[in-house]
Amino acid sequence: MCVVDxxxxxxxxxxxxxxxxxxxxxxxxxxxxxxxxxxxxKYLSSEVECLVVCSRVExxxxxxxxxxxxxxxxxxxxxxxxxxxxxPALRLRYRRHAGLIAWAARQTGASVVHxxxxxxGWRYADxxxxxxxxxxVSFYGVxxxxxxxxxxxxxxxxxxxxxxIDLVLCEGPHMxxxxxxxxxxxxxxxxxxxxxxxxxFRFVPRHWRPEEPLRVLIAASFREKKGIPDALExxxxxxxxxxxxxxxxxxxxxxxxxxxxxxxxVATIERLELDGITDLLGYQPHEVLLEHAYxxxxxxxPSVTAENGDCEGGAPVTxxxxxxxxxxxxxxxxxxxxxxxxxxxxxxxxxxxxxxAIANNVRWLAEHPxxxxxxxxxxxxxxxxxxxxxxxxxxxxxxxLTL
Numbered sequence: 471m472c473v474v475d476x477x478x479x480x481x482x483x484x485x486x487x488x489x490x491x492x493x494x495x496x497x498x499x500x501x502x503x504x505x506x507x508x509x510x511x512k513y514l515s516s517e518v519e520c521l522v523v524c525s526r527v528e529x530x531x532x533x534x535x536x537x538x539x540x541x542x543x544x545x546x547x548x549x550x551x552x553x554x555x556x557x558p559a560l561r562l563r564y565r566r567h568a569g570l571i572a573w574a575a576r577q578t579g580a581s582v583v584h585x586x587x588x589x590x591g592w593r594y595a596d597x598x599x600x601x602x603x604x605x606x607v608s609f610y611g612v613x614x615x616x617x618x619x620x621x622x623x624x625x626x627x628x629x630x631x632x633x634x635i636d637l638v639l640c641e642g643p644h645m646x647x648x649x650x651x652x653x654x655x656x657x658x659x660x661x662x663x664x665x666x667x668x669x670x671f672r673f674v675p676r677h678w679r680p681e682e683p684l685r686v687l688i689a690a691s692f693r694e695k696k697g698i699p700d701a702l703e704x705x706x707x708x709x710x711x712x713x714x715x716x717x718x719x720x721x722x723x724x725x726x727x728x729x730x731x732x733x734x735x736v737a738t739i740e741r742l743e744l745d746g747i748t749d750l751l752g753y754q755p756h757e758v759l760l761e762h763a764y765x766x767x768x769x770x771x772p773s774v775t776a777e778n779g780d781c782e783g784g785a786p787v788t789x790x791x792x793x794x795x796x797x798x799x800x801x802x803x804x805x806x807x808x809x810x811x812x813x814x815x816x817x818x819x820x821x822x823x824x825x826x827a828i829a830n831n832v833r834w835l836a837e838h839p840x841x842x843x844x845x846x847x848x849x850x851x852x853x854x855x856x857x858x859x860x861x862x863x864x865x866x867x868x869x870x871l872t873l
Contacts, residue, residue: 641784
């Protein structure tokens with residue numbers, strides 16, 4: 471990945487190209503838990519060329535990108551202030567990043583900005599509008615669920631943003647309904663599924679024999695909306711019936727709420743005496759997650775709406791990935807999970823926080839291993855038609871070109 475040095479690149483003349491150029495706008499490129507954003511830009515059709523604008527770079531070894539515009543040179547930052555002289559009404563705290571967007575658009579000839587997360591879109595909607603660029607904003611969950619509930623001012627902010635942008639992308643119909651309730655005109659809200667790299671996932675239908683341990687995988691950041699304590703409570707109910715092995719991939723991030731959730735998870739494991747059969751592996755690179763996926767029989771992901779309103783918005787991408795690999799899914803009817811996993815077809819779903827129902831779904835799978843094959847084949851078929859990253863990349867490129 472080349473992080474463009476703006477102190478020299480400022481001297482370039484704008485490029486002339488037949489391709490449509492799109493700036494992907496995000497505060498950090500890219501947290502490990504947001505690999506699906508990388509997939510969106512990586513698999514666009516050849517008619518579109520993408521560039522990335524960000525304030526900070528993380529995990530550059532895993533999420534490289536040929537042209538990535540980022541603050542990394544103070545002298546260059548001082549010079550880029552000239553790029554925002556046409557944006558006097560913009561809040562001072564956002565001017566530098568807005569200046570970077572303006573400068574990158576002028577240098578590259580980009581005409582579309584795609585902002586990731588609603589709050590990012592709002593911060594720069596005025597600037598992007600003043601620059602005469604088309605603007606798409608993708609919502610993902612915390613931006614639509616938690617923020618407007620905990621800070622009602624975001625309802626006002628989003629309504630103002632919706633007037634200034636061209637399109638809002640939502641992972642599924644549930645998220646689309648939330649965004650419309652926040653004031654987005656229905657004609658601007660569009661369902662666009664997040665795709666996964668199907669070639670990464672060998673389709674290996676899982677098989678389990680009653681004489682061997684039933685291996686259950688849980689993989690998520692330690693956040694309340696992931697429902698990990700519910701998953702552990704449900705598995706504890708089955709210990710007398712099944713020889714279980716549990717693998718947990720994930721950890722807390724720097725937020726206090728996430729750290730509290732980690733304490734809750736660890737305390738639940740200890741209280742239920744699951745420590746002897748549970749491996750806590752922490753955060754792992756995606757390739758390590760895949761290695762463990764094929765070592766396990768079931769994927770358990772009972773998402774919930776957190777007390778502060780935080781929700782998946784759409785569906786966890788790991789559910790799509792694990793289903794693509796041939797693993798039966800046990801989850802909930804939360805958000806747009808039913809858009810990916812149809813109950814009784816690609817997996818088994820229950821109401822949020824219904825620990826007994828979660829346990830019953832795991833029990834049913836253990837009692838009917840001969841039914842797994844038809845379920846995982848149905849799930850893979852749906853993912854190939856609606857969640858293949860290459861198909862979705864073509865669809866996203868068409869949206870850009872239409873704008």
